[in-house]
Amino acid sequence: MSNRIGRYFQSVGFRKGDCVALIMDGRPEYVCSWLGLSKIGVVTALVNTTQRGDSLRHSLDIVRAKAVLLGTEYSDVCPEVCEDIPGFRLFAMGGGRTPPGAVSLDQVLPRISAETLSKEIDKQNFKDQLLYIYTSGTTGLPKAAIITNARAVFMGYGVHCMAGIGPEDVLYTPLPLYHTAGGVIGAGAAVLSGATVVIRSKFSASNFWKDCVRYDCTAAQYIGEICRYLLATPPSEDDRRHRVRIMFGNGLRPQIWQEFVTRFRIPTVGEFYGSTEGNANLINIWNKVGSVGYVPWFAKPFYPLKLLKVDPETNEILRDANGRCIRCRQGEPGVLVGDINKKKIVTNFNGYVDKGATEQKILRDVFRKGDSYFNTGDILVEGELGYLYFKDRTGDTFRWRGENISTSEVEAVISNIVGLKDVIVYGVEIPNVEGRAGMAAILDESKSLDWSRLEEGMRRKLSSFARPLFVRILRQLPMTSTFKLKKIDLQKEGYNPNLIQDPLYFFDSKSGTYTRLTPQLYDEIVSNVVRL
Structure with missing residues (x-):
């Protein structure tokens, strides 16, 4: 398939250095698409499938994309963004509706030769650009990081060298293929090490271990908060019926590490540090x-x-x-x-x-x-x-009462106290008060938060200066596609009950309990009538 894709795009005028944007759910055709384009030197921009409107237009503009290769599951995404770009071309793949003006690759590819593009491949080198992968920052417009052939090989083959993933392994990845972890490291296990890769297009905590058992997986990937979500699922016989010998990724919090490997019987964890664009690994x-x-x-x-x-x-x-x-x-x-x-x-x-x-x-x-x-x-x-x-x-640590507060550490402690619910901690300013007061936003969709347990747990496990002064109860949680919790918008919104519809609470130091933050109490806090 990759040979057919490369030959077809070459036949319709694409050349080395051109850019094609890829918008598609995770499936084997995804990898074949960028691999085929790479054989003729075309750079593929792996676009986040959640982007729409101005954000999507920005992502296409910054890489000067000449075309979009679209999974038909996203037929309604591109036309309104692309129609005013001169000479822009649209290609589609999948069993759904092909959008107007798009070429259906399902119809044309079977007629294209599958012979290897040997001469074209010989023209490529390690320094050539292979992919653009967009950073998934918690705020602002995305930036397109440059992934060269050399960097992709280094990251993909590193799994083989460090984790011992080889042809006999079956790797499970529930991560989006438009980011490095799933799309380069996970896919690289198949392309570079010969392993079998099981792709789930959307992560499901309830199906994670069922999938690992069904496909006889020997390795699995995680990222961000995935491990915490798995721990929050009800116990099942699949928890230990799988054959996963190693899990690797980043974001496994120390506070749940031992509990995670014990419950799910994971012999080895490969926790790594790195970023898509960085050289610090x-x-x-x-x-x-x-x-x-x-x-x-x-x-x-x-x-x-x-x-x-x-x-x-x-x-x-x-x-x-x-x-x-x-x-x-x-x-x-x-x-x-x-x-x-x-x-x-x-x-x-x-x-x-x-x-x-x-x-x-x-x-x-x-x-x-x-x-x-x-x-x-x-x-x-x-x-x-x-x-x-x-x-x-940097920027997440804040200072209060002369002490530095690590938001990630406080988040982990509170999450454990409230039954592994999602928690975001950040610092907020109070007029005429030095430093920033702690504030915690807790996801409580079922309205089951046990306040007594929260207050008692924080008294036992957090120093007085680290206990959040404000608590916001969320019904929905802002999160990136790589399971990182967003906090910038929450931090900007602060704790004003006149502007925020979510329930807000303030820690009463005299009673040692949280009380509802009313507009009157808010006015007393910001006017310094309430001494902190």
């Missing part, structure tokens, strides 16, 4: 609970990752009297950066299609004049023996 394949990676002492001098000191209040990177950045000591949190070396595949930073966005992620003159590092924006800390642990994202 780590992996913990040794079952060290909570760690995102390991750098042994003898590798530190030449391994390209460093932790830099930051201001505890502003999270700005600190520099010494000579203008150089300061390395963190063991046990001292700092921002993780990766040395940019364009001569090496592993440490080069290809950045984004937007050069301005690329420059914003580069830190210069770090240890000597002229050097450059990729700034991850993430706060990590090195523990004993070289294991590294994720603390928070």
Whole structure:
């Protein structure tokens, strides 16, 4: 199929360097599409299938896409966005309705030769661009990260090297194929290592282990909050009836790690750290609970990752009297950066299609004049023996009562207290009060939140300065497609009951309980009548 796709697009005028946007649910044709286009040097932009309107138009514009290859399940998505783009072309694949003006590939591909495009493939090299993958940030318009052939091979084949995934394995991935984890690392297990990959187009907690049993999976992927969702499902015989020997991904919280591997009998967890565009990559394949990676002492001098000191209040990177950045000591949190070396595949930073966005992620003159590092924006800390642990994202940590509060740590504690419900923690400003007060947004669709349990649990497990002053009860949860909880919009909305329809609560320090936040109480707080 990939040969047919490559030959067809070549026959209708597409050439090396052109870009085709791909909008399709996860299925084998998805991988065949970008693989076939790559054989003639065409770059595929893997568009988030949830994008619509201006966001979708932006994603097509920034990569200068000449066409969209559309799964017919999204026939209604593109026409209104694409119709005013001169010379834009539309192709469709799937059993559904082909949109007006689109070429049905299901009809034309069977007539195309499946012979390998040997001459065209010979013209490609490791530095050529293969894919554009959009960052799934929690706010703002998406940025298109550049994935070269070399980077795709490095990420995909890394699964084989680090996790031992090979031709005898069956890998289960419920992740979207338009992001790196599912689309490059997961698909790469088949393309580069010969493993069988089972694709589920949409994640389902209730069907996760059923699928693993049905398809006799030996490995599985996770990301974000997936492991917590699995723990929240009722116990089942499938929890231990599967043959999964390893799960790998990122985002398994330390607070549920041991409970997760015990309940589901997972022999090995491969927790890794990295980003689509970044050159700072780590992996913990040794079952060290909570760690995102390991750098042994003898590798530190030449391994390209460093932790830099930051201001505890502003999270700005600190520099010494000579203008150089300061390395963190063991046990001292700092921002993780990766040395940019364009001569090496592993440490080069290809950045984004937007050069301005690329420059914003580069830190210069770090240890000597002229050097450059990729700034991850993430706060990590090195523990004993070289294991590294994720603390928070820059900007997520806030200061209250003279103490630094890690939102991710407080989120994990509260989530455990309230039965693994979704929780988002952030800092909010109170007029004329130093720092930011903690606020927690808790998803409670069934209206079953046990306030007594919440208050008692926070008293026992959180320091007084870390307990959220405000609580917002959500009926719906803002979340990215890679199961990351959005908090920027919630933080901007704050705690004003005159503007927010969700129930709001305020912690009464005298009674040690949460009380309903009324407009009158709100006015007393912001006018400093209520002393905090």
